[in-house]
Amino acid sequence: MSYAVKEMFVTLQGEGAQTGRASVFCRFAGCNLWSGREQDRATAACSFCDTDFIGTDGEGGGRFETADALADTIAACWTSTADESGRRYVVFTGGEPLLQLDDALIAAVKARGFEIAVETNGTIAAPAGIDWVCVSPKPGGALVQTEGAELKLVYPQPELPPEMFEKLSFRHFWLQPMDGPDRIANTEAAVAHCLRHPRWRLSLQTHKLIGIP
Numbered sequence: 270m271s272y273a274v275k276e277m278f279v280t281l282q283g284e285g286a287q288t289g290r291a292s293v294f295c296r297f298a299g300c301n302l303w304s305g306r307e308q309d310r311a312t313a314a315c316s317f318c319d320t321d322f323i324g325t326d327g328e329g330g331g332r333f334e335t336a337d338a339l340a341d342t343i344a345a346c347w348t349s350t351a352d353e354s355g356r357r358y359v360v361f362t363g364g365e366p367l368l369q370l371d372d373a374l375i376a377a378v379k380a381r382g383f384e385i386a387v388e389t390n391g392t393i394a395a396p397a398g399i400d401w402v403c404v405s406p407k408p409g410g411a412l413v414q415t416e417g418a419e420l421k422l423v424y425p426q427p428e429l430p431p432e433m434f435e436k437l438s439f440r441h442f443w444l445q446p447m448d449g450p451d452r453i454a455n456t457e458a459a460v461a462h463c464l465r466h467p468r469w470r471l472s473l474q475t476h477k478l479i480g481i482p
């Protein structure tokens with residue numbers, strides 16, 4: 270199958286337990302919970318998205334006809350900045366990456382020495398072979414992927430109180446303040462929740478704080 274990639278770049282993972290880690294970000298085009306058009310935002314299943322994932326016109330984006338072609342581009346992206354001491358790491362995100370990430374692409378990036386992470390809304394089961402699954406539940410999408418490395422709940426979402434998720438099989442439980450007009454109040458509320466409920470830790474979008482992608 271072919272793959273539609275909005276953009277690809279090297280940066281530090283900004284969120285969750287892998288914060289600070291050098292990563293290739295491969296952002297797939299398209300999502301199952303929002304069209305990506307502003308006129309559809311209010312009625313979308315996920316309405317607070319901070320990302321442009323429409324099309325393939327971003328930096329490093331494009332259409333890739335084969336898994337090998339995309340994996341070669343990911344590997345070239347890594348070597349454009351990192352030395353070859355190993356620790357190759359690719360984060361598949363989007364949009365919703367599990368609409369496109371398949372066994373062939375997993376095998377192709379693994380063959381090039383990458384550890385694989387995915388950022389998903391949890392509405393599609395993750396294929397085998399992903400090393401780090403981060404699930405971020407959304408109100409308009411039934412949760413199918415109920416285990417993984419970390420659950421990162423954007424906070425607050427009145428329909429999704431943190432208690433709903435505490436029994437699920439994740440190693441880390443994060444509250445990430447919802448960015449947007451209420452970011453400061455949302456951050457205060459997330460801090461207050463983490464203080465009262467120590468199972469939850471605060472995840473800040475550190476890349477935004479320091480102005481990197």
Ligand SMILES: C[S@@+](CC[C@H](N)C(=O)[O-])C[C@H]1O[C@@H](n2cnc3c(N)ncnc32)[C@H](O)[C@@H]1O
Pocket residue numbers: 300317318319320362363364365366388389390391404405421423445446447448449
């Ligand atoms: C753009 S999404 C793409 C991956 C996938 N569709 C998902 O929702 O997890 C990447 C991460 O950003 C988070 N995110 C999106 N909009 C946000 C916002 N306004 N404030 C904080 N986090 C946000 C998502 O919850 C997810 O953890």
Ligand SMILES: Nc1nc2[nH]cc(C(=O)O)c2c(=O)[nH]1
Pocket residue numbers: 280281282283284320362363388476481482
């Ligand atoms: N630096 C950085 N870290 C991130 N972690 C998750 C992101 C995403 O949009 O999926 C993201 C992103 O867009 N940039």
Ligand code: SF4
Pocket residue numbers: 300301302303315316317318319320322363364365390407
């Ligand atoms: S599910 Fe993820 S990519 Fe899709 S609209 Fe929501 S935050 Fe954005």
Ligand SMILES: [Mg+2]
Pocket residue numbers: 319320
């Ligand atoms: Mg982002």
